[in-house]
Amino acid sequence: MRLSALKWFILGFAAFFAQTHFSVFDIPLNVTAVLVYAFGLRALSSRSETFFWSSPELKSTVMGILIGFVGDTLSGSIVGPEVFSKGAVGFLTPIIFTDVLFRWTPLLGALALCFLSILDGAVSLALRFLFTDITVSHASFLQTIVVQGLMNTAFGVILKPAGETA
Numbered sequence: 001m002r003l004s005a006l007k008w009f010i011l012g013f014a015a016f017f018a019q020t021h022f023s024v025f026d027i028p029l030n031v032t033a034v035l036v037y038a039f040g041l042r043a044l045s046s047r048s049e050t051f052f053w054s055s056p057e058l059k060s061t062v063m064g065i066l067i068g069f070v071g072d073t074l075s076g077s078i079v080g081p082e083v084f085s086k087g088a089v090g091f092l093t094p095i096i097f098t099d100v101l102f103r104w105t106p107l108l109g110a111l112a113l114c115f116l117s118i119l120d121g122a123v124s125l126a127l128r129f130l131f132t133d134i135t136v137s138h139a140s141f142l143q144t145i146v147v148q149g150l151m152n153t154a155f156g157v158i159l160k161p162a163g164e165t166a
Contacts, residue, residue: 040093045162056094064090081127113156121145
């Protein structure tokens with residue numbers, strides 16, 4: 001079943017709502033990375049070599065950039081860190097599960113989403129450190145991205161490419 005643009009918009013709204021209203025151990029969720037990951041997995045099933053836009057890497061990168069832009073805009077900080085980090089998640093998701101590098105399994109899905117969530121948080125916060133004057137302790141930084149990555153592992157088991165059986 002293909003999700004229409006309206007359904008992805010609703011999922012995006014729900015992801016931003018959950019991310020801003022819920023936390024675990026006072027650490028905000030990173031549900032938008034899960035959304036980009038899910039879109040990247042869905043884009044894998046629509047691979048076609050006839051047109052450039054049909055590339056799953058391009059589709060999920062654009063989705064990641066759009067979600068990152070909304071996240072940067074809502075944060076009130078500079079535009080760019082979330083764009084870059086979510087774009088990287090969108091680009092890497094189809095590459096990881098192309099059956100050349102890895103074939104999707106629930107364990108690899110969980111590990112990949114954990115890694116991509118940690119990468120997303122690390123890149124986003126590192127760019128904010130570099131280009132703004134925020135200060136966060138290293139322990140708090142590591143705790144936040146590791147807990148977010150671990151919380152997203154459950155989604156990595158549940159979300160799978162279209163047509164996969166597990």
